Amino acid sequence: MFLAQRRLCFLDSRAKFLKTIYSSKILGLPTSAKMSLKIINAKRIEGLDSNVWTEFTKLAADPSVVNLGQGLPDISPPIYVKEKLSEIAAIDSLNQYTRGFGHPSLVKALACLYEKFYQNQINPNKEILVTVGAYGSLFNAIEGLIDEGDEVIIIMPFYDCYEPMVRMAGATPVFIPLRSKPVDGKKWSSSDWTLDPQELASKFNSKTKAIILNTPHNPIGKVYNKEELQIIADLCIKYDTLCISDEVYEWLVYTGNKHLKIATFPGMWERTITIGSAGKTFSVTGWKLGWSIGPNHLIKHLQTVQQNTIYTCATPLQEALAQAFWIDIKRMDDPECYFNSLPKELEVKRDRMIHLLESLGLKPIVPDGGYFIIADVSLLDADLSDMKDSNEPYDYKFVKWMTKNKKLSAIPVSAFCNAETKLQFEKFVRFCFIKKDSTLDAAEEIIKAWTRQKS
């Protein structure tokens, strides 16, 4: 605390000093020049301006490119979801503000659904917050609970927003990589990627405020098992650390795997925020609705952030989402339930994509969950000599080359690493397979032609 204050005082006097130096009175500059010296961004966003998505979505926007990059389904959401939204648009009152922390029927539906997984009842008003996508939940959790000077453990590779959000809160990210090597004769699986328990323990100390967990994991597709979650839980309890658990792909687990919620482990409900996403649950990423579930003594701070940021989320979308949930909550054991039918549909696509990448001579990592596959592309030994900007990591150059020359786009995995460790993952590229059959057919054509070209 004292150190943070000293740092602030230092920054404060430094700012005053700079203002004095740049005062136009001393330099005798006209108004417009004076303005360009003074109007600067707040320090909290220093260095956070670049973003992998802005760069790569622009590249893939060319309609002739088969886009397996951004995690965006090009399949239609379930019909009943679209129908609900249409019906709701006609209801007058749903065009006005609703409850800031979440539309009543939606928080009720969420409580009802998730109570099935937690051992306690969930209070819809005090233990749930509806946010602008899971992205918004991550932001609310970090801004609400993480302070300047705190440390936050981030597991690499990580969904790229974790690091800038932690930095924007003035905290220090502490990274730990998932590690693995392919084993001969065995298909490389996301479960082969693990955390070293001793290495993980070494990252915790008294300043560790939180660890961000993502299961199923983006981009590797790892689904953390009971033992792995227990190790994390034990450390959280030992060091009195929060767990921010990003579970947006919770329904997307494939045969032989089970999604487990760390908040259900002994001692963990009290210290965990569990984040979910309508976009990923119902294939409606453009609805931008997510939620945080946790104990009131944590959720109330996320609610404070909400009332000082966006205040409330869109009403008609929340009502439609509530109604879609009620349909599927009633049939959770039914194969028709979207929570069951989507992973079945995606497992087929996953296997197809794996097969395609293998046919190209790659060693893809078979994901146990999520809708991405990563593969080491250096085996292709592509000629990237005409790609400019030699400072970029290999995978950035590869994706740009592949987009330009093969009309196939993906995302470089080093975008999911921090600056110091980009090299560890720079040979990997991420492919998204929540795509309609015609998109995968087009990808198959490209890959077949590519294979022929190689031989």
Add this chain to the structure above:
Amino acid sequence: MFRNVTAIHLHLAGVFQRKKAGTSLARCLHQTFAMAKRLPARRLDGIDHNPWVEFGKMASEYDVVNLGQGFPDFPPPDFAVQAFQLALSGDFMLNQYTRAFGYPPLTKILASFFGKLLEQEIDPLKNVLVTVGAYGALFTAFQALVDEGDEVIIIEPFFDCYEPMTLMAGGHPVFVTLKPSPTGDGELDSAGNWRLDPTELASKFTSRTKALILNTPNNPLGKVFSKAELELVASLCQQHDVICISDEVYQWLVYDGHQHVSIASLPGMWERTLTIGSAGKSFSATGWKVGWALGPDRLMKHLRTVQQNTVYHCPTQGQAAVAQSLQHEQLHFGQPSSYFVQLPRAMWRSRDHMVRSLQSVGLRPVVPQGSYFLIADISDFKSKMPDLPGDVDEPYDKRFVKWMIRNKGLAGIPVSVFYSWPHQKHFDHYVRFCFVKDESTLQALDEKLQKWKDELRP
């Protein structure tokens, strides 16, 4: 320390209530004593309280005519509802992510529509950001530009989020108050009568001033800043190199022939102004939560950085609906068929109705020049019934509103919530009412007021 102990006690009670059969008591207790680390983050200090939650709850518990929160109780215009339905039933890819900084057709129409109004070349990619309501635009602007120790000038009375947003960004709010000049006997006060003292305003600018937040038409007062008043603000901003954040969500709602002027259109101001607007207020669709910020790239790029680290995208379909609705308005601009002409005309009548009605019970409305709201002077009640129930420190207007909800079936918002803490005691004799309501609501208001009037007779 005390807060933690209380939290533990409350939590124990909750744990015993909530636990299901089979959960061991030992585990419950272990869970209770788990978190000793400081929560929440310091940036939330002092900003957790919210007046809307309290008054909203009360209004829902009693049988009231709710003129408190600012949203219409009539539907959006047909063309807007149709635009939304089209967005939902059309291209199914509108269910997926769009461009982070704004759905392209929306940023395009915003650029062309406001480019004409502001007489400025507006680039849809560099000068427009779509946000989650105007509220989201305000937050994004504060986070992007206000730093620890920066001063932000806030004109009182102010839309209540400006102060906590300044504090959350580590800034220091500096308040300057709109003051009413005395009115003649029997004359109604007008929002235009409330003015800033130029010398006082000038004195608020220091070398630490980063931004001034302007709201015109003003909530709660309903003042529409005149060109001359804006020129004063503009000249001070330029002189002191200050950014102007201009909240113009009620820009179409101006009455009595007043003109809304955007400060960004004044000479030298585009370069240092963020102009914030709202689809919710423009199209009577507050639940869509689509807003925007317009400004020079030099400022907007920092708002984009905040956006990509906060919400990243805004919902797609609402944006598609707003794009189409704005296209409709562009076609009909300035004509009687334009919603931006029809709505203020209709609300002008509602305003006049409310102004007349409130006077029947001794409430003295301050006639607004614009916005959704008027404030009514309750000084007569303060002198006749000074001791209404409430907490020791509770300002009179809060106690009056609670009394009015419980006893007169009418809900408003105490205006002291729109003032900084030290000034609340000077402005504790006004209540804010929203008149952007359906005819039936205004009739219900009249019924409540008639009953109140009858009760006043000796």
